[in-house]
Amino acid sequence: MTFLATIGAFFLAFFAQTGRLSVFVGQTLAAMLRPPIYFRIIGQQIIRIGYFSLPVVALTSFFTGGALAIQIYYGGNQFNSEAIVSSIVALGITRELGPVLGGLMVAGRVSAAIAAEIGTMRVTEQIDALTTLSTDPHKYLVAPRVIAATLCMPILALIADIIGIFGGFVVGTQSFGFNAAIYVQRTINFLTVDDVTSGLIKAAVFGFIIAMMGCYNGYYSKGGAQGVGRATTNAVVSASILILAANYLMTSLLFSS
Amino acid sequence: MTAKIALSDVHKSFGPKDVLRGVNLEVETGQSIVVIGGSGSGKSVMLKSILGLLTPDKGSIKIDGRETVGLARRGRADIDHQIGMLFQNGALFDSLPVWKNVAFRAIQNDGMDEAGARDLAVDALKQVELGPELLDLSPASLSGGMHKRVGLARAIASKPEIIFFDEPTTGLDPIMTDVINHLIRDCVQELGATTMTITHDMTSVRAIADKTALLYKGEIIWQGSTEALEASDDPFLNQFINGLAHGPIEVEGQQLDTTPNAEAV
Numbered sequence A: 001m002t003f004l005a006t007i008g009a010f011f012l013a014f015f016a017q018t019g020r021l022s023v024f025v026g027q028t029l030a031a032m033l034r035p036p037i038y039f040r041i042i043g044q045q046i047i048r049i050g051y052f053s054l055p056v057v058a059l060t061s062f063f064t065g066g067a068l069a070i071q072i073y074y075g076g077n078q079f080n081s082e083a084i085v086s087s088i089v090a091l092g093i094t095r096e097l098g099p100v101l102g103g104l105m106v107a108g109r110v111s112a113a114i115a116a117e118i119g120t121m122r123v124t125e126q127i128d129a130l131t132t133l134s135t136d137p138h139k140y141l142v143a144p145r146v147i148a149a150t151l152c153m154p155i156l157a158l159i160a161d162i163i164g165i166f167g168g169f170v171v172g173t174q175s176f177g178f179n180a181a182i183y184v185q186r187t188i189n190f191l192t193v194d195d196v197t198s199g200l201i202k203a204a205v206f207g208f209i210i211a212m213m214g215c216y217n218g219y220y221s222k223g224g225a226q227g228v229g230r231a232t233t234n235a236v237v238s239a240s241i242l243i244l245a246a247n248y249l250m251t252s253l254l255f256s257s
Numbered sequence B: 001m002t003a004k005i006a007l008s009d010v011h012k013s014f015g016p017k018d019v020l021r022g023v024n025l026e027v028e029t030g031q032s033i034v035v036i037g038g039s040g041s042g043k044s045v046m047l048k049s050i051l052g053l054l055t056p057d058k059g060s061i062k063i064d065g066r067e068t069v070g071l072a073r074r075g076r077a078d079i080d081h082q083i084g085m086l087f088q089n090g091a092l093f094d095s096l097p098v099w100k101n102v103a104f105r106a107i108q109n110d111g112m113d114e115a116g117a118r119d120l121a122v123d124a125l126k127q128v129e130l131g132p133e134l135l136d137l138s139p140a141s142l143s144g145g146m147h148k149r150v151g152l153a154r155a156i157a158s159k160p161e162i163i164f165f166d167e168p169t170t171g172l173d174p175i176m177t178d179v180i181n182h183l184i185r186d187c188v189q190e191l192g193a194t195t196m197t198i199t200h201d202m203t204s205v206r207a208i209a210d211k212t213a214l215l216y217k218g219e220i221i222w223q224g225s226t227e228a229l230e231a232s233d234d235p236f237l238n239q240f241i242n243g244l245a246h247g248p249i250e251v252e253g254q255q256l257d258t259t260p261n262a263e264a265v
């Protein structure tokens, strides 16, 4: 009986949480469409979310591209390796690794920062103060962050694509002695626009998830510093899992046809 | 004449904890009411219910005769617009400098330009005896008392019709307490504002109250004018205003034992 009760309580909590999250997302989407739109704050958030994530994303994708090249070279058919390395690195980075690893890195940085900031505002009553000053927190706090992250992630992913391919190129030409001009030519010939755009679409969705999870967990945090800490952890974990799940879903939708 | 603020039978609990258990209170336009009551008795919860930050489980809260319980935020925008609030801990936005905090409503809602907003902030800060050198500081670099006074300046900056002060003088020195008491009186007398002040400080009660209400165990158990307060022989009230450990009031969560020879634990 207690076992059943525990399961019941778990599912009730789960559905309550899902319902609250849906309402939160709905309120945010509504806030995005209704004026006023705080362009200044969106701009500030673009710098904080996008610009300051550049080094992390660039380093991640450079090393990933390099490692991928090594794996393919030694794992594959070394006789025709030049063609295979360049094409698989390009494909793997643009379709999957650029957006997904970039998204996970940005989730670690940005979801945590957003959850900590909004969570602190919650527990110090700053969100209540916003409301009493006739300012909608969804509009003033949540919407700008979600818009900024959704705009920034595709750009970050594009940069990750370029740097990741460059990482493979460096390893290929420096370690395996590939001809640089041929490597570049093969990459360009092989890649299609769809490979890149599918990755960028994914990245936009990841950006939305990252900001949403940060805001949601921060907004509903309670219980002082410890509560904010918990919100921060939950934001990163839930953003990361949702990114991977959404990636699987989108991959099966985008590439099954 | 309808009351400016009218609470009737307001209930609010958090889980098993019943904080408000049927609060009845009316405040007339231009009146300064002071709410006193023990720590944890639900004074802040009552204020937040009036502000619509917490939704009462039961009961009615009317502002200007309009029912606010169950009203969505957008539905009460015009009510919010005429309300100012000082939070117990200031609740300044720490991502914004002092002047943007003080002039927040004017900047966000009325689209006031920077020069106008800074002037407004200087005026409001002057009323709480703070100088313009504070304008560009971050709230994090203010002392506790300055933080509170900037919060006060923000609450009164837009000259609202109703102002709530949650412990405006806690953490201030006696001189500054007197300044703030006068400021609250001025808000009522010069601006014609209706104010509701929560305080533990009996000198503040005497200085600013037209009417005092004592909140105990989730209900208003006594209310009346300052003269009635002094003359009252209500045992609860006497214990509270004289700060006595012994009396009918049960302090929540602890057994009061202040007999001198009590065993040290």
Ligand SMILES: Nc1ncnc2c1ncn2[C@@H]1O[C@H](COP(=O)(O)OP(=O)(O)OP(=O)(O)O)[C@@H](O)[C@H]1O
Pocket (backbone or CB within 6 Å): B014, B019, B037, B038, B039, B040, B041, B042, B043, B044, B045, B046, B088
């Ligand atoms: N959001 C909340 N969730 C759960 N319990 C709460 C919440 N807000 C207040 N409480 C509880 O309600 C009770 C009353 O709190 P409130 O802050 O109103 O006290 P107060 O009268 O303002 O006290 P003080 O004079 O110390 O400020 C407390 O026991 C508090 O624990």
Ligand SMILES: [Mg+2]
Pocket (backbone or CB within 6 Å): B043, B044, B045, B088, B166
């Ligand atoms: Mg309080």
